Amino acid sequence: MNREYNLIIGRQAVAGAEGTFNVLNPATEQPVAASPQASLEQLNQAVEAAQTAFESWKLSTHAERQRMINKIADQLEKRADELAAIIVQEQGKPMFLAKAEVGGAIAWTRATAALEVPVEVIEDSDSKRIEMHRKPLGVVGSITPWNWPLMIAVWHIMPALRAGNTVVCKPSELTPLNTLILGEIINEVAPAGLVNIITGESRLGSAMTAHPDIQKIVFTGSIPTGQAIMANAAPTLKRLTLELGGNDAGIVLPDADLDAIAMPIFQTSFLNMGQTCAALKRLYVHESQYDALCERLVAIAEQQNVGNGAEEGVTFGPVQNSKQLNIVNELVEDARDNGAQILTGGAPAEGSGYFYPPTIVAEISDGVRLVDEEQFGPVLPVIRYSDVEDAVRRANANSNGLGGSVWSSDIEQAQRIAARLECGTAWINNHAEILPHAPFGGCKMSGFGVEFGLEGLLEYTSPQVININKG
Numbered sequence: 001m002n003r004e005y006n007l008i009i010g011r012q013a014v015a016g017a018e019g020t021f022n023v024l025n026p027a028t029e030q031p032v033a034a035s036p037q038a039s040l041e042q043l044n045q046a047v048e049a050a051q052t053a054f055e056s057w058k059l060s061t062h063a064e065r066q067r068m069i070n071k072i073a074d075q076l077e078k079r080a081d082e083l084a085a086i087i088v089q090e091q092g093k094p095m096f097l098a099k100a101e102v103g104g105a106i107a108w109t110r111a112t113a114a115l116e117v118p119v120e121v122i123e124d125s126d127s128k129r130i131e132m133h134r135k136p137l138g139v140v141g142s143i144t145p146w147n148w149p150l151m152i153a154v155w156h157i158m159p160a161l162r163a164g165n166t167v168v169c170k171p172s173e174l175t176p177l178n179t180l181i182l183g184e185i186i187n188e189v190a191p192a193g194l195v196n197i198i199t200g201e202s203r204l205g206s207a208m209t210a211h212p213d214i215q216k217i218v219f220t221g222s223i224p225t226g227q228a229i230m231a232n233a234a235p236t237l238k239r240l241t242l243e244l245g246g247n248d249a250g251i252v253l254p255d256a257d258l259d260a261i262a263m264p265i266f267q268t269s270f271l272n273m274g275q276t277c278a279a280l281k282r283l284y285v286h287e288s289q290y291d292a293l294c295e296r297l298v299a300i301a302e303q304q305n306v307g308n309g310a311e312e313g314v315t316f317g318p319v320q321n322s323k324q325l326n327i328v329n330e331l332v333e334d335a336r337d338n339g340a341q342i343l344t345g346g347a348p349a350e351g352s353g354y355f356y357p358p359t360i361v362a363e364i365s366d367g368v369r370l371v372d373e374e375q376f377g378p379v380l381p382v383i384r385y386s387d388v389e390d391a392v393r394r395a396n397a398n399s400n401g402l403g404g405s406v407w408s409s410d411i412e413q414a415q416r417i418a419a420r421l422e423c424g425t426a427w428i429n430n431h432a433e434i435l436p437h438a439p440f441g442g443c444k445m446s447g448f449g450v451e452f453g454l455e456g457l458l459e460y461t462s463p464q465v466i467n468i469n470k471g
């Protein structure tokens, strides 16, 4: 166990009124540190601090907001190694990926600072001028998951601040420590109360979604929690951005170049040990290439060095928590019972830590849980098809709609098929690429609202029309 962690309420480091809870290292199952357990009263104090800060922050100029967010990016750079180290310890990903997460968080912070909030002139005639302005909403409640904890907190907090809001953030109770450090870093440069961090279990999240003084909830997490949030937010008519689960399909067309696509398919399916919302989670492969692609994917899976992400040379870490490990295990066992072939992997590793090797499952089809449900872990079902139309139909026959992909040497044909996929982003010869300037979000049960780019920023505002009568 290393340093002490505190809540951040109104720029003060505060102990949890309800004590602490242990955060475990998924590679060792040993405690990393104790995180403060906030009380509901402390949540109220955090909201009050954010509300008070909003009274002046809403009047800040765009240039002031941009300057402050860039200063946060500077501070993040100074503490990048510390952040990467704690992400490895509490989240489990290998160091190279934790560094990429911190680098991404810094890049997103700067990209968000650079966004301009437009004033739209709707009419400018002899008789009138009508302008549409964008006003901040007030206190934004951010609730984050455990897979990319720092990056997702930055995705929520920075656009909220850029648009003139203030924030109360509740990270996942499984990975709260990096967000507490993020809060410290922000509070080195931000006015008191601008960003408050409270940690604890779902009860706090639930109270946030019903809180009368929180104007918007931005939530990234599972579909059942998204549904609970929407129901809970109804009485106060909160604005919502819900980035929920996915079960992204990838379709490999008969003409695809296997040498070119095998590695990116593996990487985007197993990104962060498969614990990525927009990872490729169901792979449909034409029968003419099925065996050859499976063989290549198995070879790449078997090259991975599975182990503690803090150790040199490890390319593949543990699953983040025992509940998720059990889900992955259960889905693979169910697939096996239904006649699927486990080409590599297929069982948790012996000993301590939540390790599960990269697993490729073949001879499986729709109707089996591993295909129909989100696995959110290191296992990829590979499904054989003979007719492209049938593959498109099966890809769309799922209640999720986050991402999708088409893999082919014929870009035009791939584009025609991509346009028919029911998802928020359709990639061609790639998957899971998320960028600060491209709006990202889901359709169907994967949620609504987008993040990133101008469209993402505008979700943290409400329009106000100014109608000037010149007569």
Ligand code: NAD
Residues within 6 Å of the ligand: 143, 144, 145, 146, 147, 170, 171, 172, 173, 200, 201, 202, 203, 204, 205, 206, 207, 209, 220, 221, 222, 223, 225, 226, 228, 229, 242, 243, 244, 245, 246, 276, 277, 278, 374, 376, 402, 442
């Ligand atoms: P989760 O829904 O269990 O928890 C996410 C957060 O919600 C945690 O902070 C938790 O404490 C809080 N929470 C739980 N119950 C709550 C309630 N009733 N009210 C308010 N808050 C509550 O999700 P998870 O297991 O941490 O994350 C995995 C899921 O997140 C996967 O389904 C994954 O696909 C999804 N995800 C989606 C995206 C995206 O951008 N679409 C990104 C990452 C993860």
